[in-house]
Amino acid sequence: MSPLKTIDSKIVHPMDNLLRMERIPHIWCPSCGIGLAVTAFTAALEKAKIDLNKVAIVSGIGCTGRVAGYTKLDSFHTTHGRPIAFGTGIKIGNPEIKVVVFSGDGDLIAIGGNHFIHAARRNIDMLVVCVNNFIYAMTGGQVAPTTPLAAYATTSPYGCVEPPFNIPYLADSSGAVYVARWTTLHIRRLTNSITEALNKRGFSVVEVISPCGMYYSRINKLGDGLDMMKFYHDNAEIRHGEDTKNLGIGFQTKIIVGKFVDRERPTYMDSYNKWLSEIKTEEKLRK
């Protein structure tokens, strides 16, 4: 018998309607930050006052990839790197649906990097929540395109030799309309950002810096989850509107957080509809 059944059925957790409680406990390790990101997301869903039947959540592969499996929305756990492409299909198939891609740095930026920049270029109306823990955690701690220079990982046993991506800058220069970054310590601000982004039309990216106590911190001897949270407390600096160029993260350096980009651009469907009506008028004129 699962331990859940012993709990008094009258007590209802406020997130019961948003989470698949039958799948709890979840797979994430103690000290992992993904749970906090999910909490912020579920809180934001309520705050944003959107029709939950019209929200689809798409995840890829990895630790964060499991998020779709725990949220009680239309959830899709797709192949590695393809959640944005999959979400593009949902959005175009039914433009009424608000697509949320919830996945990790390896999934979205490494193997899914091309879909990421192209969706930003097209300005597909979707929200991307990218949980960045600087490492491939599900496969046991390999180097990621976000691993800071000189940090250790199992496939960089002598220190990472590749400079990491600055995700907000990549998103910004590819054309995203909303870009923010928070750590899992900034739970209230993160919730607000996700709420705002849920109501934003266009390609929005919220990066969530999250501790990975099991691999990233352990390999790099950074302590446990609490130590990482303390680190965020001491080293995160809020700078709204900062030029995304300056948001690179080094090994244990300052992390600049905030909302960096909030602009308007016609979305893919806007441009498509405008184009379609132009063609129709053109065709009529020809006739």
Next chain:
Amino acid sequence: MNPIITVFSKGIEKSGIKPSKVSVPSDIPFGSEVVNHLGVDFFHTIRGRAIPFGTGLKLGNPALKVVPFVGDLMTLGGNHFVHAGRRNMELLVICVNNFVYRKIGGQPAPSTPVTFSPYSTFEEPFNIPHLGNSCGAVYTARWTALHTDELANSIAEALNKQGLSVIEVLSPGPNYYTKIEDIESNLINFYYENSVIKNGEDPKNARITPEEKIVVGKFTDKERPTFIDSYNAQLSKVLGDKFTPYGGKNG
């Protein structure tokens, strides 16, 4: 294509690098006689994979100068491009942009400017030098096929650059593009009248739109350690004498 290859040949000559040390992985087929004339090693790879193929060539033999030629690379190869920029892999990417997929009959590609295609396309195009620059390329430039001298100089300069260099070449795709667009059939004139040289311009402001003149020039020229440099530095630091640096600056 052919005029660009002629310019490329000039660029190699100017750079002082032996053509036999230059390898060209390309997703655009070159004519065999052209390759013979160039004297380089040529690899016609599958679409979108010229950059990772070139990465393998470079890491397999660091003495090589690897010049991936890519046509509209931003579709299949976009990810490889941004990651090569991040790593600062020592490649000179020459992106031949004729705004449409020439080989498969003229569909709009991701770098097709808005309103330039049969019924005009509706997707915002990529600004390739800007994307290259923001991913960490050490050298970015854009020229049209008309700017032969400038392009040759850029190629020579970039060949001697340590790191990922990107040169976008706007090239006429006369068979499809011009017919469709009703732009004057004389593209040379079109480029001449519609481009403006702005060296050192922030590539962010170099979007190609139908309304404005095409901004060409050398946009980025900076220094950053290459992948092999960082690899050697980091591993020497950690492993000390046990590690023999790989390749070295020029092999």
Next chain:
Amino acid sequence: MKANPKDVNTGVYYIDGDVSSGYGALAAGCKFVGGYPITPSTEAFEAVCRRGPLVGAMFIQMEDELGSIASVVGASWAGVKSMTITSGPGFSLMMETIGFGAMLETPFVLLNIQRGGPSTGVPTKTGQADMMQSRWGSHGDYELIAISPDSPQEMFDYTIKAFNLAERYRCPVMIMSDECVGHMTEKVVIPPADEIEVEPRRFYDGPINEYLPFKPDEDLVPPMVKAGDGYKLYITGLIHDERGYSIKNEEYKFIYTKRLVDKIRLNKDKIIELKEEETDDAEVVVVSYGISSRVAVRGIEKAREKGIKVGSLRLVTVWPFPDEKIAELAKTIKAFVVPEINYGQIAFEVERCSHGEANVILVPHGGAGVHNPDDICDAIEYAAKEKKRIEGVIEYKTKLEKLVFEEGYKLHE
């Protein structure tokens, strides 16, 4: 040629199959590994990352599998032995470039630690369902070589063999291992370098301007050169002639495809390695590969205890397939028993080659685990008793299947 002592970490180890394969690659002289983490193959890549830099081997973790295999083909043309490591979905992503590699006659090794599929499937558990994909996965006509080791020791030995075959026949070679072997930790003996036979790349040594990159020697395999030596290589994935130039000539397509296929088919006898046991007077022969062959050992023992004359044919080389051997055995025995962790891949090959002269019994497994040896024993018993000649592949119903489907095994609790 003997292995370079610098590349070989001679000694006795207690390591898993993945790590063992990584050491094998380095011992074989592999100098470039392009990979991307994917369970359950990552340990092999990690082993290379740790040891590679100490022996002058370069590694890179690319942005995805599409990139990692393309870089491996590139590195091979730069003149170094190269390898990529993957599993399940990554293997599927690599398919296009495997065909490209075969077309360019590029030697490289691909280590595939099979897991449960399709799609994400069961990443941490075993499967043997990529066997047909390894043979037919890329489009077009080509032949390649696939090896299936069954222990960490063999992962070392056969990784070296894979490199040797790749260099010898200028083609991609796949090591079709599986999660069980990859994650199995056992004693592995790494011999001294002078006991390891390594095939060097067959470089062309004639005059520079007479070189034709695709002009075969007598054994249908062309010698290779590397980029940067002034050969003005022209290499394309289009159908090409001896110079490498693309051509549209139908006749040449015919000749080229034929050679691509024949260089493996006609050299089959030299490539294929089988392990045969007590097949001389056998009534039943168990045909197996990879982890299933290890499980089958116990099943065979049990059947022999019951007095059944049963032999074993282990396919170390799965592709090219030993057609003649199976056909020859089919004439003398009653039936083949084929245990594999899928619903019939190699079993159908065995049936094809037995030409209706022996029954073929498939002992299937849905994946995420290995057979119960009792099932294999029971299947052998059934095979020995069955007097009728039954057409097609007979799917044997295992105990686990009976448990799941007949006794109402409750899945949700």
